[in-house]
Amino acid sequence: MSTELPTLTAADFASDQDIRWCPGCGDYSILAQMKKVMPQIGIARENTVFISGIGCSSRFPYYMNTYGMHSIHGRAPTIATGLKCARPDLSVWVITGDGDALSIGGNHFMHLIRRNVDLKIVLFNNRIYGLTKGQYSPTSPLGKITKSTPYGAIDNPLNPLSVAIGCEATFVARSIDVHIKHLGEVLKKAAEHKGTAFVEIYQNCNVFNDGAWDYATDKTSKFDTTLELEHGKPLIFGKNKDKGIRLNGTEPEVVELGKGISEDDLLFHDEKTPEATLAYLLSRMRHPEFPEPIGVFRSVPAPVYDVELNRQIDQAKEKRGPGDLNALFQSGETWTVS
Known part of the structure; x- marks a missing residue:
């Protein structure tokens, strides 16, 4: 009997549900790229799960022809952690927004990341609460x-x-909803990572916060306002690739190439370094003073929570045998309530 997966396409990952996002919403682009990436990952649909909280982005599980759960506000990381620990064979994705993840869900978001559970978090950042009609969010300027x-x-x-x-x-990592090729590449790299992969996507809400990321998407400005990170390559940007980032002491600064400054003088990106200082420095580079980096900021190995948890469980079973819940309930002091 063949164990090879059937060849799947993006269409195989599209559900039969009507997509209920506003026309022109950046979520459509993210959904399209996710459906394109899924066949490349090579994991069966029945072994893939999307879990979301509350918000426009959290409709996502309905539109993927996989397993999924539309959970409660901010708590998708806890449900996803439980699922991944119980079923480590599954590919588990958390779909969230800037309000869902960073406001009510901030504590769960933080602890999921520090534990390094082997799942993927995709955060749609539109700097606004869209589903509840345009209140400011934790990322609003x-x-x-x-x-x-x-x-x-x-x-x-x-x-x-x-x-x-x-x-x-x-x-x-970070990408942008309309940079479709870049977005697909980032999602694929996240899927291949062993441990928690966090991807922020600049996503436009054309109803309540239209143009929030215009500087990063406009064809005339994006070359000067964004910088594509490449591992092992110098930080170069600009339409003519004539600008770069170098360190002045411990501070980054923008310089022009060809005026006594060469590529060797620039800061080189290293996403593999165990030290997080460079990644943090890059995350603090913000428009308009600097171009905003997109791509993979950090990708390093570390112990994986669900792997270590299941290893401990296996060791306990080996040492003490399989558990008996009924015996546990009957052990020690018990009370009978009539």
Whole structure:
């Protein structure tokens, strides 16, 4: 009997559900790239699970022809952790948004990453609460005027990548909804990583926060406002590849090539270094002072939580035998309630 998987296409991963996102939403692009990447990963649909919380992004499991769960606000990481620990053979993805993950779900998000559970987190960041009609979110910039901040937001926004790196994330990446080739490549790299892979996607909400990422997507400006990271390559950007990033002491600075400065003077990207300092520095580079990096910031090996947990369980079974729940309940002092 053949054990080879049938050849699948993007269409095989499309469910029969009507997609209920606003026309023009960036979520469509992310969904399309995920469906294209899934056949390349080579994991059967019945061994793939998408788990989401609450928000526009969290409709995602309905639209993938795999197993899935639309869970509760901010708690997708806990459900995903339990599933991966109980069924380590499954490919488990968490789909979330900037509000779902970083507000009510912030604690769960942080502990999932520090544990390094072998699952993938995809965070759609549109800097707004879209499903509840346009309130400011944990990533909304200072001064943002919304229905819940009519005089401008006064909360300092969170930087999702910096938070993830601060929690010792073993894989951290960023892409943009309309950069479809780049997005597909990043999702594939995340799928191949052993451990927690965190991907932030700049996603446009064309109803409640249209144009939030225009500087990173506009064809005339994106070459100067974004920088594609490549492992082992210098940090070069600009339409003519004539600008770069170098370190001035411990601080990054923008320089022009060809004016006494060569590529060898620039900062070289190393996503494999165990030390997270470089990845954190890159995560702090923000427009308009710097081009914002996209690509893989960090990809390093580390002990995997679900692997270690199941190893401990196997050791306990080997030493003490299989458990008996009924015997456990009847052991020690017991009470009879009539």
